[in-house]
Amino acid sequence: MSEATLQLVAGDPARHALVVGRVVLVLGGEPVTVEMAVPPDLVGFEDILPILRGVTDFVVDRGVEEAQAAGRTVSCRAGCGACCRQLVPISQAEARALAALIAAMPKPRRDEIRRRFDAALQALQACGLTAEIDAARQDVSESTVDLGMRYFRQGVACPFLEDEACSIHPDRPLSCRQYLVTSPAANCASPTANTIEMVALPARPSRALLLADSEDAGVSWMPLVYALRYVEQVPSRVPARTAPDILRDVFSRFQSADHTDRGRSE
Amino acid sequence: MRKELGLIVMGAVAFDLGTVVVPAQAADAIFLKIDGLSGESNYHKFNPSDAKAANSCVAGKGTLVEYKGDKYCRTDKAGASTALPSSAGPATALPQTQRR
Ligand code: SF4
Numbered sequence: 001m002s003e004a005t006l007q008l009v010a011g012d013p014a015r016h017a018l019v020v021g022r023v024v025l026v027l028g029g030e031p032v033t034v035e036m037a038v039p040p041d042l043v044g045f046e047d048i049l050p051i052l053r054g055v056t057d058f059v060v061d062r063g064v065e066e067a068q069a070a071g072r073t074v075s076c077r078a079g080c081g082a083c084c085r086q087l088v089p090i091s092q093a094e095a096r097a098l099a100a101l102i103a104a105m106p107k108p109r110r111d112e113i114r115r116r117f118d119a120a121l122q123a124l125q126a127c128g129l130t131a132e133i134d135a136a137r138q139d140v141s142e143s144t145v146d147l148g149m150r151y152f153r154q155g156v157a158c159p160f161l162e163d164e165a166c167s168i169h170p171d172r173p174l175s176c177r178q179y180l181v182t183s184p185a186a187n188c189a190s191p192t193a194n195t196i197e198m199v200a201l202p203a204r205p206s207r208a209l210l211l212a213d214s215e216d217a218g219v220s221w222m223p224l225v226y227a228l229r230y231v232e233q234v235p236s237r238v239p240a241r242t243a244p245d246i247l248r249d250v251f252s253r254f255q256s257a258d259h260t261d262r263g264r265s266e
Numbered sequence: 267m268r269k270e271l272g273l274i275v276m277g278a279v280a281f282d283l284g285t286v287v288v289p290a291q292a293a294d295a296i297f298l299k300i301d302g303l304s305g306e307s308n309y310h311k312f313n314p315s316d317a318k319a320a321n322s323c324v325a326g327k328g329t330l331v332e333y334k335g336d337k338y339c340r341t342d343k344a345g346a347s348t349a350l351p352s353s354a355g356p357a358t359a360l361p362q363t364q365r366r
Contacts, residue, residue, distance in 0.1 A: 019280035019281065020278075020279050020280055021279060021280055021281035021282065021283060022279050022281075022282050022283065023282075023283035023284065023285075023286060024284070024285040024286070025285075025286050025288060026285060026286065026287040026288060027288050028288075028290070031285070035279075083299065086298055086299045086300065087298070087299065087300045088299050088300075089299065089300050089302075089303045144298075144300045144301065144303055145298060145300075145301055147300070148298040148299070148300040148301060149298070151300075152298070175299045175300075175302060175303075176299065178302065179299050191297050191298060192297065193297050193329060193340065195297075196297035198296050198297065202288060202290075203288045204302060206302065206303075207302060207303065210303065221303055244280070244281035244283070247283060248283050251283055251286045252286065254286050254288045255286060255287065255288065255289065
């Protein structure tokens, strides 16, 4: 695979002179130079999301290429929204980005999306899942798989799902970007570890963001449907770090050994 | 998302975050979006004919996972299965942020 350079921009160059930085990610033994233009001032994690989206898309492209080279085909298509009934874990920064996206929508659409968020929360409350989710958010050492399955069985669709397609595709959370399967699409209606074959990715940017952002903000992960409620409760945070500082933090989490073959023996 | 930096700013690189070597990932076995969150899953490959290892996995609250013809014992919490090496600890688990 040839050496790649990724050029990504966060921020509006018309508003401020962006500063340029660089990191080299070694993914699957292959170096990728990421050149980034970011705002010079103090920012929130949400302000560097465009960089992480770009890196995630690159990582996913790599994973797909490798799956294809191994003779596997991605089954995910617009019109198949089974995985959009799963619990989508997001960081507080992603919650803020989604809330801002909704706030910028024209009124009828904004109201409709807000109504869907309310309906989803009510459905989770009615079946008692919010208490379980809140407990899981406090104790991240517990398995989330059972919770994820119970959530899925409730059939609560993501508020952004329309005609079984993502209506915010360019702005969707990192965990949505990373979720691609090569198993038959029909299997996604009742997922199990044995019937879902994921596209293996050379890195997990969503988790790096969650780790760094959670620690910084003191706010655990949350399901996507909590986003608006969370931002109503905590409307703003005072930016306290520079973009390079945040990016250094996030990229350092890419080195986490949690998803290596730790524990596997041949 | 991907824009040409050259159209925007150029000049000296203001910050260089160096090189980050990303270890090999075991994302294959994840089957729910939230499954990728905790980083607490461990995968221990075992010989399918080793009934003792399989029983030990289940007894230790592990899940038997088959992937590409191989069998794995997955545990979602360090030490939950006796089939796992004791060194598998939650060293880089998500922070217990509420305690900060
Ligand atoms: S944000 Fe989009 S991709 Fe993610 S769950 Fe919602 S509809 Fe699906």
